[in-house]
Amino acid sequence: MERQAKIMDMKEYIEEAESSLLHTYNRFQIVLDKGEGVHLYDINGKEYLDFVAGIAVFALGYGNKAYNDALKAQIDKLIHTSNYYYNVPAVEAAKKLKAASGMDRVFFTNSGAEAIEGAVKTARKYAFLKDGRTDHEIIALEHSFHGRTMGALSVTGNQKYRDPFEPMIGNIHFARMNDIDSVLSQVNDKTCAILLETVQGEGGLTPATKEFLAAIRKVCDEKDILMMLDEIQCGMGRTGTMFAWQRYGIKPDVMTSAKALSCGVPMGAFMMTEKVGQNSLVAGDHGTTYGGNPLACAATNAVFDQYEKLHVLDNVNKVAPYLEKKLKELMSRHTCIKEHRGVGLMQGLLFEQPVGPIINRALDKGLLLINAGANIIRFVPPLVITEADVDQMISILDTCIEE
Numbered sequence: 001m002e003r004q005a006k007i008m009d010m011k012e013y014i015e016e017a018e019s020s021l022l023h024t025y026n027r028f029q030i031v032l033d034k035g036e037g038v039h040l041y042d043i044n045g046k047e048y049l050d051f052v053a054g055i056a057v058f059a060l061g062y063g064n065k066a067y068n069d070a071l072k073a074q075i076d077k078l079i080h081t082s083n084y085y086y087n088v089p090a091v092e093a094a095k096k097l098k099a100a101s102g103m104d105r106v107f108f109t110n111s112g113a114e115a116i117e118g119a120v121k122t123a124r125k126y127a128f129l130k131d132g133r134t135d136h137e138i139i140a141l142e143h144s145f146h147g148r149t150m151g152a153l154s155v156t157g158n159q160k161y162r163d164p165f166e167p168m169i170g171n172i173h174f175a176r177m178n179d180i181d182s183v184l185s186q187v188n189d190k191t192c193a194i195l196l197e198t199v200q201g202e203g204g205l206t207p208a209t210k211e212f213l214a215a216i217r218k219v220c221d222e223k224d225i226l227m228m229l230d231e232i233q234c235g236m237g238r239t240g241t242m243f244a245w246q247r248y249g250i251k252p253d254v255m256t257s258a259k260a261l262s263c264g265v266p267m268g269a270f271m272m273t274e275k276v277g278q279n280s281l282v283a284g285d286h287g288t289t290y291g292g293n294p295l296a297c298a299a300t301n302a303v304f305d306q307y308e309k310l311h312v313l314d315n316v317n318k319v320a321p322y323l324e325k326k327l328k329e330l331m332s333r334h335t336c337i338k339e340h341r342g343v344g345l346m347q348g349l350l351f352e353q354p355v356g357p358i359i360n361r362a363l364d365k366g367l368l369l370i371n372a373g374a375n376i377i378r379f380v381p382p383l384v385i386t387e388a389d390v391d392q393m394i395s396i397l398d399t400c401i402e403e
């Protein structure tokens, strides 16, 4: 038998990665190998408590047996067809998503950004069918994040991300979160959609207020403008309801989902009401090769099944107030923490200085955290975490801030 090749150490893998992968991320200097529950392990076997969850993705935690088994079974059955044929997992996933969201029509994508692209095309087509114009405008928000493809970037309210890639798709206007006048002052008869995250993620964990969403709903109703909510990060139970807008007493015309929708298999979706579905995209207008393939849809189906079985929403509603209390206590002990933000298991702490050094110290001590902008630590753990996990996280973070 051939002698087994020497297993590379962590540093060698990192060097190799940096010589091959395009350097679009300043990565943490660890190589992850496996996961179990709310813990990840690097290739040396070091354990990390995970308060990142692959950026709000792995809601179920790692190694959920039913989820893994469902994927394995689907792999052996059928991985991919094409959207020119029907497949059973996609039919089931669409049904589950409709039931969870109250939307009527679903288009599956491979990512969040692709879901946003679809939502933008839906809005333009809807307006085009009404008046035949080709100069419609979309209002998005400052500090928003909707993804990195050209259309999604065009509606992302962060100039640093956009500037090097100008020109954008055009006719996008930016308003301020929770400032309805800044929205209304930009509405005109060319406006086809108002797009926002129900709770801003990357931009700083800012929830929309009830009044703000109600006022947007009102102007959208009056002028037949599409209200489009990006639930890619805040959806799928993260704030305690399946979708964050469901606690506001309003309903969007179009919404997007991704991230926790399949807990790790590339998957996203944009959804709409029947009225929008009947008056926007038709055969030939939009497509995707992989989107909604049997494997990805089997993952989504397993996610919905496990949410029910494990009472994931109940757990969020139980642990989130505890996390909030503990973060606020931490804030009262450290004057460098200026503000607590967020809702559900999507919370953040605003520091008066950049948080990079704190996050790196936490990594050394076996805790994964991520920022949201330079001065905010974002807490987006798996939705199955316990109060004991919160205690452990707080105790590590506490020492990292002290240092």
Ligand SMILES: *Cc1c(COP(=O)(O)O)cnc(C)c1O
Pocket (backbone or CB within 6 Å): 110, 111, 112, 113, 114, 116, 145, 146, 147, 148, 197, 201, 202, 230, 231, 232, 233, 234, 258, 259
């Ligand atoms: C992550 C994210 C996106 C982009 O999703 P990708 O799958 O990375 O393309 C869009 N909107 C929000 C709110 C997000 O958090």
